[in-house]
Amino acid sequence: MNNLAEFFHMGGYALYVWGAYGLATVVLSYDLIAPSWRLRGLKRRLALRHTHADSVSQP
Amino acid sequence: MKPRRQRMIFVAVMLLGVALAGVLVLQAIGENMLYFYSPTQIKSGEAPANHTVRVGGLVVEGSVRRETQGVTVNFELTDTAERIAVVYTGILPDLFREGQGIVARGRIGKDGVFVAEEVLAKHDENYMPPDVAEALETARSGGQVKAKP
Amino acid sequence: MWYWFHRFASPAYFYRFAGKAIPWLATLTGLLLLAGLYGGLVLAPADYQQGDSYRIIFIHVPSAWMSLFIYVVMATAGGIGLIWHIKLAEVIAACSAPIGASFTFIALATGSLWGKPMWGTWWVWDARLTSELILLFLYFGVIALQSAGEDKRTASRASAILALVGVINIPIIHFSVEWWNTLHQGATVSKMGAPSIHTSMLVPLLIMALACKFYYATSLLMRARVELLEREHNSNWIREALKNHE
Numbered sequence: 051m052n053n054l055a056e057f058f059h060m061g062g063y064a065l066y067v068w069g070a071y072g073l074a075t076v077v078l079s080y081d082l083i084a085p086s087w088r089l090r091g092l093k094r095r096l097a098l099r100h101t102h103a104d105s106v107s108q109p
Numbered sequence: 110m111k112p113r114r115q116r117m118i119f120v121a122v123m124l125l126g127v128a129l130a131g132v133l134v135l136q137a138i139g140e141n142m143l144y145f146y147s148p149t150q151i152k153s154g155e156a157p158a159n160h161t162v163r164v165g166g167l168v169v170e171g172s173v174r175r176e177t178q179g180v181t182v183n184f185e186l187t188d189t190a191e192r193i194a195v196v197y198t199g200i201l202p203d204l205f206r207e208g209q210g211i212v213a214r215g216r217i218g219k220d221g222v223f224v225a226e227e228v229l230a231k232h233d234e235n236y237m238p239p240d241v242a243e244a245l246e247t248a249r250s251g252g253q254v255k256a257k258p
Numbered sequence: 259m260w261y262w263f264h265r266f267a268s269p270a271y272f273y274r275f276a277g278k279a280i281p282w283l284a285t286l287t288g289l290l291l292l293a294g295l296y297g298g299l300v301l302a303p304a305d306y307q308q309g310d311s312y313r314i315i316f317i318h319v320p321s322a323w324m325s326l327f328i329y330v331v332m333a334t335a336g337g338i339g340l341i342w343h344i345k346l347a348e349v350i351a352a353c354s355a356p357i358g359a360s361f362t363f364i365a366l367a368t369g370s371l372w373g374k375p376m377w378g379t380w381w382v383w384d385a386r387l388t389s390e391l392i393l394l395f396l397y398f399g400v401i402a403l404q405s406a407g408e409d410k411r412t413a414s415r416a417s418a419i420l421a422l423v424g425v426i427n428i429p430i431i432h433f434s435v436e437w438w439n440t441l442h443q444g445a446t447v448s449k450m451g452a453p454s455i456h457t458s459m460l461v462p463l464l465i466m467a468l469a470c471k472f473y474y475a476t477s478l479l480m481r482a483r484v485e486l487l488e489r490e491h492n493s494n495w496i497r498e499a500l501k502n503h504e
Binding site: 070100 | 295299300304309310311313314317318321356357360363364367368371372374375473476477480481483484487488491496497500501
Binding site for chain 2: 303304305306307308311312315337340341342375376377378379382383384385419422423425426430437438439440441443444445446454455456458459
């Protein structure tokens with residue numbers, strides 16, 4: 051337990067070390083999530099448009 | 110000439126032009142990109158007088174004197190050739206210690222003492238655990254490396 | 259060889275290939291990140307001078323390496339797209355820019371968080387920091403040009419030219435600590451000579467660098483799929499792919 055507290059304390063540099071890793075996590079996660087959201091939305095819209103086009107051309 | 114050939118030449122010429130421009134600009138900037146002067150340069154008058162300049166060097170071992178009251182500290186900086194006395198009032202970075210590389214920003218006073226407004230520590234590119242550093246230090250000073258218990 | 263190359267560079271083939279590769283790359287990235295972080299934050303000893311604050315190195319240095327690496331990839335892909343008009347090269351250049359900008363931002367921000375306790379300042383205008391900041395603005399410029407024009411292909415050409423012009427900044431960033439006096443220290447790990455970092459710290463650093471490379475590959479393929487769908491949304495292969503839920 052003492053070890054864990056020491057680990058999070060980072061020799062007094064906790065704010066800087068965890069700040070740096072927290073910031074990197076936020077930026078890199080967003081960087082991955084943003085395109086996957088865009089892909090999902092785009093796929094849905096394109097699929098809708100294609101089924102619409104198919105139903106018009108094949109009565 | 111095929112258009113692809115033309116585009117290739119266009120890119121090549123552009124890269125060459127940019128490289129040439131870069132070299133010329135770097136030549137022109139030259140010394141102005143220096144972040145700090147060395148004590149030798151200060152002593153030989155290379156740094157502009159009555160201007161805020163930066164001086165960088167190692168804190169001379171045993172030269173650090175803290176005044177009894179307040180946070181004013183006196184120390185000397187060296188580039189191993191020349192020395193310059195520095196006085197500074199304020200909070201020092203964690204890495205400040207004797208033998209450490211630092212960069213001070215301020216002016217040269219009339220008495221030749223550099224009055225610093227800001228002191229930054231410059232650390233080196235070596236990273237190692239404390240026991241390794243200690244062993245290296247012992248080896249350098251000619252002593253035997255202590256066997257670990 | 260050329261046949262294989264053209265097949266691979268065809269948007270349809272690449273789209274499917276990327277879809278299959280992404281889960282593998284993502285898993286590998288995750289494992290490497292876990293190993294690197296455990297090695298760097300738990301196993302590696304504290305530094306003799308900087309104590310635990312030096313642990314920022316395990317994210318700062320790989321990010322800074324990536325910021326340069328991705329720029330070179332982006333400029334090369336942009337140049338290939340400019341000369342041979344290969345669609346996939348344009349897509350790779352376009353998708354690299356935001357990832358590169360993210361890594362540059364992380365390198366600058368974590369460097370700032372490291373500089374405050376160690377140097378005593380968040381920021382200095384020395385050659386290394388200034389040239390890295392210029393790199394961030396170059397990325398912003400490329401991103402802005404990408405989204406400026408109505409026509410994606412014209413936009414790609416304009417941003418490729420900017421990226422190629424900005425290549426001059428890459429050697430400047432790398433050698434800035436040798437050419438000028440800087441507050442930033444010199445290179446720790448270089449091709450010539452042994453790295454001046456203890457093995458217990460070097461190993462997690464290299465693992466983190468590899469993790470960042472795989473992260474880039476993952477993110478690049480994900481973005482490339484979106485970009486391909488947007489650019490080619492009227493083509494038949496996309497209809498086929500969407501029907502098969504790829």
